[in-house]
Ligand code: FAD
């Protein structure tokens with residue numbers, strides 16, 4: 478992709494172009510060779526490309542400069558210089574975001590946080606973990622495992638995403654049902670504002686009602702107000718027992734019944750309830766070639782995870798639940814994992830979906846909050862619409878491979894995905910604004926957990942009123958009066 482991908486956006490001339498003098502300043506400030514990838518004073522090398530392109534291969538910018546500060550003070554000096562010189566900036570974590578927020582649109586400087594990767598402290602009594610923003614989620618969770626604790630967030634990109642990126646996107650993920658959102662779990666944030674001010678709100682207090690809770694603005698702020706450099710977060714005790722069941726159902730009505738039964742029968746040990754339709758599982762099977770967990774095929778599949786204190790006891794509960802819902806003919810067939818290897822295998826059928834969908838070339842992704850009784854209707858209507866348009870088919874002259882639905886059923890969060898062989902304007906036209914109008918009619922959200930980024934900037938009005946958007950703009954202008962932070966995105 479080139480900048481022609483964005484014909485409706487013009488580079489804002491108020492931003493300065495990067496010069497050799499700017500680069501000289503940053504080199505002096507950051508010192509080390511590994512702290513800068515410089516395509517200004519020499520021709521852009523291949524090395525810079527991964528910082529310009531997103532995970533979906535859908536968005537591509539043209540930065541010539543990537544800065545990797547190693548401390549909060551360095552971030553402060555970088556931002557102050559950028560603000561004084563009208564240089565636009567894109568904060569970047571693990572670059573696993575799914576809305577085009579983590580890569581430049583034009584030549585904005587990428588401030589990549591990977592060198593700020595230290596765990597600062599952990600309090601084994603309270604469970605408060607304090608980390609640099611660039612710590613990889615899986616690294617933090619591995620550290621906590623040794624301390625018999627767990628990170629309250631888990632998601633498929635855990636091997637690459639940063640905790641700072643998770644907080645900046647207010648990522649939801651697979652454990653939200655049990656542990657709640659980052660708005661509740663994050664205890665404190667250290668962030669740098671565009672003028673270089675360090676906002677030190679890195680407290681470890683569970684309760685603190687002294688004035689406006691400003692850190693909340695950075696949770697889900699997507700790098701539009703400043704750069705998060707440190708995070709303090711409440712981590713629960715790790716459960717001794719993780720058990721998983723995977724089952725097939727014949728209708729979405731029955732999926733809803735199963736969810737109600739699971740909440741009733743498994744109550745406090747239920748830690749995830751995930752939904753996958755047959756189409757999503759077919760594509761995972763095609764890509765991985767793995768043997769299916771169930772012999773029989775079904776229109777819907779669910780994965781339930783329990784986290785409790787006694788594996789045998791929880792396993793028994795899960796077996797009993799499965800027996801009961803099969804007897805009531807809610808569930809058609811199912812399996813309870815025997816041991817941790819099978820737990821991982823079953824999770825693979827859910828966590829593997831995003832990567833497998835990209836196998837053919839690209840994916841149109843919609844991450845939606847919908848009243849639960851209507852959640853799957855959107856997938857059916859979209860599939861029919863795409864099918865009727867003649868865009869869906871098995872051969873290369875059809876852009877669409879399939880329309881699939883999956884997601885965090887326990888949070889009423891649907892992922893409607895359209896896997897494509899190539900990104901194609903005709904497909905986009907069939908999907909938008911159709912999907913957004915459908916959501917607005919039901920008072921849903923056009924972004925449940927992935928954020929707005931560049932992808933949804935123009936559609937925020939489908940989920941937020943003019944008054945709300947006006948208030949958001951006021952906050953943006955207050956924190957970032959020059960507009961250098963992640964421009965062209967969000968609002
Ligand atoms: P990036 O992608 O680098 O950045 C994301 C946004 O945050 C950008 O706007 C960027 O400017 C900003 N940002 C990054 N770091 C900072 C910082 N330190 N300070 C200020 N702003 C910053 N999301 C979910 O919610 N739930 C899921 O289940 C889920 N599963 C995923 C599975 C896969 C396979 C993939 C690829 C993505 C998934 N995501 C999911 C998307 C999710 O948003 C990201 O994985 C993650 O939260 C982003 O972290 P990151 O470090 O990669 O951030």
Ligand code: MLT
Nearest residue numbers: 633828830831844884892
């Ligand atoms: C997921 O739940 O798998 C993630 O949010 C990623 C995606 O939507 O594909």
Ligand code: ZN
Nearest residue numbers: 650885892926
């Ligand atoms: Zn998700």
